[in-house]
Amino acid sequence: MYRYDNYDQTLVxxxxxxxxxxxxxxxxxxxxxxxxxxxxxxxxxxxQLHAYMLxxxxxxxxxxxxxxxxxxHIARRYDKGYGHFTTRQNIQFxxxxxxxxxxxxxxxxxxxMHAIQTSGNCIRNVTADHFAGVAGDEIEDPRIYCEIxxxxxxxxxxxxxxxxxxxxxxxxxPHDRAAVKVHDIGLRMHRNESGEAGFEVLVGGGQGRxxxxxxxxxxxxxxxxxxxxxxxxxxxxxxxGRRDNLYKSRIKILVDSVGVDRFTQLVEEEWQQIRxxxxxxPAAEIExxxxxxxxxxxxxxxxxxxxxEAQLRRDFRFARWTRTNVxxxxxxxxxxxxxxxxxxxxVPGDATDAQMDAVADLADRYxxxxxxxxxxxxxxxxxxxxxALYALWQRLHELGLATPNVGLASxxxxxxxxxxxxxxxxxxxxxxxxISRQLGxxxxxxxxxELKIKISGCINACGHHHVGHIGILGVDxxxxxxxxxxxxxxxxxxxxxxxxxxxxxxxxxxVGAVETVIDTYLTVREDGERFLDTYRRVGxxxxxxxxxxxx
Amino acid sequence: xxxxxxxxxxxxxxxxxxxEAALPxxxxxxxxxxxxxxxxxxxxxxxxxxxxxxxxxxxxSLIAADLERFxxxxxxxxxxxxxxxxxxxRLLRERxxxxxxxxxxxxxxxxxxxxxxxxxxxxxxxxETADVxxxxxxxxxxxxxxxxxxxxxxxxxxxxxxxxxxxxxxxxEDDAAPARRSDDAAVEASVVCAGYxxx
Numbered sequence: 001m002y003r004y005d006n007y008d009q010t011l012v013x014x015x016x017x018x019x020x021x022x023x024x025x026x027x028x029x030x031x032x033x034x035x036x037x038x039x040x041x042x043x044x045x046x047x048q049l050h051a052y053m054l055x056x057x058x059x060x061x062x063x064x065x066x067x068x069x070x071x072x073h074i075a076r077r078y079d080k081g082y083g084h085f086t087t088r089q090n091i092q093f094x095x096x097x098x099x100x101x102x103x104x105x106x107x108x109x110x111x112x113m114h115a116i117q118t119s120g121n122c123i124r125n126v127t128a129d130h131f132a133g134v135a136g137d138e139i140e141d142p143r144i145y146c147e148i149x150x151x152x153x154x155x156x157x158x159x160x161x162x163x164x165x166x167x168x169x170x171x172x173x174p175h176d177r178a179a180v181k182v183h184d185i186g187l188r189m190h191r192n193e194s195g196e197a198g199f200e201v202l203v204g205g206g207q208g209r210x211x212x213x214x215x216x217x218x219x220x221x222x223x224x225x226x227x228x229x230x231x232x233x234x235x236x237x238x239x240x241g242r243r244d245n246l247y248k249s250r251i252k253i254l255v256d257s258v259g260v261d262r263f264t265q266l267v268e269e270e271w272q273q274i275r276x277x278x279x280x281x282p283a284a285e286i287e288x289x290x291x292x293x294x295x296x297x298x299x300x301x302x303x304x305x306x307x308x309e310a311q312l313r314r315d316f317r318f319a320r321w322t323r324t325n326v327x328x329x330x331x332x333x334x335x336x337x338x339x340x341x342x343x344x345x346x347v348p349g350d351a352t353d354a355q356m357d358a359v360a361d362l363a364d365r366y367x368x369x370x371x372x373x374x375x376x377x378x379x380x381x382x383x384x385x386x387x388a389l390y391a392l393w394q395r396l397h398e399l400g401l402a403t404p405n406v407g408l409a410s411x412x413x414x415x416x417x418x419x420x421x422x423x424x425x426x427x428x429x430x431x432x433x434x435i436s437r438q439l440g441x442x443x444x445x446x447x448x449x450e451l452k453i454k455i456s457g458c459i460n461a462c463g464h465h466h467v468g469h470i471g472i473l474g475v476d477x478x479x480x481x482x483x484x485x486x487x488x489x490x491x492x493x494x495x496x497x498x499x500x501x502x503x504x505x506x507x508x509x510x511v512g513a514v515e516t517v518i519d520t521y522l523t524v525r526e527d528g529e530r531f532l533d534t535y536r537r538v539g540x541x542x543x544x545x546x547x548x549x550x551x
Numbered sequence: 552x553x554x555x556x557x558x559x560x561x562x563x564x565x566x567x568x569x570x571e572a573a574l575p576x577x578x579x580x581x582x583x584x585x586x587x588x589x590x591x592x593x594x595x596x597x598x599x600x601x602x603x604x605x606x607x608x609x610x611x612s613l614i615a616a617d618l619e620r621f622x623x624x625x626x627x628x629x630x631x632x633x634x635x636x637x638x639x640x641r642l643l644r645e646r647x648x649x650x651x652x653x654x655x656x657x658x659x660x661x662x663x664x665x666x667x668x669x670x671x672x673x674x675x676x677x678x679e680t681a682d683v684x685x686x687x688x689x690x691x692x693x694x695x696x697x698x699x700x701x702x703x704x705x706x707x708x709x710x711x712x713x714x715x716x717x718x719x720x721x722x723x724e725d726d727a728a729p730a731r732r733s734d735d736a737a738v739e740a741s742v743v744c745a746g747y748x749x750x
Contacts, residue, residue: 010695
């Protein structure tokens with residue numbers, strides 16, 4: 001993984017010193033809360049319903065075991081003993097104090113971490129495929145380009161006060177696990193006719209109150225032009241994006257209002273002015289960064305693991321976990337393991353300090369000391385020898401991290417909702433917990449198959465409900481929590497925005513509504529058909545009929 | 552409003568001319584874009600320095616052809632969250648090669664000064680209540696920058712590939728603000744920028 005040199009370290013250290021000064025000025029009364037707010041937000045410090053919340057950046061979701069131990073320490077020392085992994089592959093601490101935040105940032109800096117640009121109207125943490133580097137269908141490791149973008153975007157002097165927050169995602173594989181079509185900019189690596197790898201550039205995707213699938217503005221961008229092209233897009237957006245209405249200020253609204261053809265033309269014209277300038281990336285710089293993401297020292301294995309086969313036959317619980325939580329690795333004899341942070345009835349994405357420490361140890365022992373955070377709020381050990389899976393599974397089981405539900409209906413994404421968030425209209429976590437309990441039966445979960453349920457507590461859509469196969473949106477109706485249900489959303493390479501089924505359900509009725517949707521699917525599905533495929537075949541009508549039959 | 556440059560507090564010789572006000576015989580005046588477009592000939596005939604004020608929705612391309620007429624371009628921040636003028640400043644410096652004074656006016660925060668400096672601003676109107684020393688220290692918050700911009704700062708990428716440049720960082724820090732740099736310094740800056748990735 002990437003390691004800081006003296007330059008990176010200096011910048012992060014100076015940021016800590018700057019923020020320490022800002023906090024001191026705030027506590028001394030030299031800064032009003034209004035003046036302090038943008039400064040703390042640029043360091044990921046939010047004032048939530050009950051306390052300050054600190055969002056720490058995990059660039060493109062990759063952590064070392066040392067970094068994860070530091071996060072565990074912070075959870076223990078400065079919080080209530082847990083952290084919350086988010087849909088942007090970051091971690092949030094929900095109970096920090098303002099006075100101690102500079103110390104937390106200093107602790108983070110000591111392990112090459114920070115909270116820079118995890119909030120504010122700037123370029124946020126760049127996200128990537130959580131199977132980067134190990135997926136069989138990958139062209140190049142997207143994290144190389146994420147790191148290049150991270151450096152370019154950090155403290156960017158021109159783009160720190162954009163009309164609105166700005167999110168970039170990169171996938172290096174045809175199968176999109178990074179949801180690039182619902183980002184402000186999505187970069188999808190592919191090869192052109194001459195076999196050269198480059199990027200399809202998509203712009204204007206997003207969720208929030210106006211969900212939009214991103215549009216392609218350049219089918220193929222050579223890698224050397226990556227930064228100049230991004231700078232051109234951001235410059236057009238910074239100049240022309242609306243600033244008069246919070247809800248119309250994302251780039252998707254600009255693209256929609258001027259039209260994708262005109263927007264493309266503006267970007268291309270700007271790019272022509274700067275494309276051969278000092279932002280051009282030489283191959284040697286790409287290779288220098290690539291060196292940090294070189295494959296670990298894999299052993300030469302032949303892929304035949306007789307013990308593993310025997311263990312699968314002997315222990316059905318291990319076999320069941322393997323089926324859902326283990327993914328093939330591009331190297332023979334290795335496997336990719338997803339650690340579920342979705343125990344039955346648990347809080348999606350939460351991990352205790354003890355779990356984080358234990359996962360760090362397991363990463364050291366089994367996976368070259370590296371951990372990934374997924375945008376679906378799970379953790380990944382990407383390089384596990386298949387022969388070690390049984391031992392790893394036993395340990396994960398003890399830790400409560402082996403729920404065999406990855407990709408299944410209880411692998412729910414949920415935002416923090418009204419339990420924590422000042423913006424929320426309704427609670428997300430309790431709904432998620434109730435659905436998870438309701439669907440707790442593992443045999444039934446497997447029968448239901450791949451089903452992504454995503455829950456947001458307000459229209460800002462942090463829980464990605466628009467792209468859930470079943471999406472649930474909390475709304476406030478005269479002081480009561482109600483939940484709107486959408487069906488048929490998807491965030492992969494065939495991305496789609498879910499359709500609203502009809503009037504919202506009360507908090508009491510929403511779990512039953514999800515059950516009804518699932519039962520309807522089980523009734524109408526054809527052999528081997530996933531929920532999403534069934535929905536795309538039969539449409540909304542049969543679901544709607546069942547959901548509102550009694551009314 | 553007190554005025555600062557990177558080097559310290561400075562007197563402000565400029566007066567803002569309201570659109571309806573009579574044109575004074577002499578002195579440095581700043582006019583709006585509308586006034587400039589309406590009174591161009593009279594403004595040019597008048598002795599004394601001329602400056603122009605651009606609202607955040609008035610891009611510098613509107614005055615690109617006339618830039619040599621202006622000794623100062625004042626770019627407005629109607630709210631500190633409105634960052635359009637950062638792009639305007641870079642375009643003035645990098646696209647249109649403007650060498651005069653680029654002034655940040657409006658809702659300017661202490662912790663934005665270094666970003667503004669990097670984009671090509673070289674003077675800053677600060678609040679009456681501001682402690683000048685505290686504000687000036689903002690220019691030293693960060694000793695490095697990852698990306699090239701309108702200032703002469705050597706980006707980290709170039710420092711990595713050409714460590715000899717690193718020694719020049721301190722020297723550059725002592726330079727006058729970029730727009731007032733000598734032609735030699737400007738040439739040096741462009742050489743450094745051209746060498747962003749060169750090694």
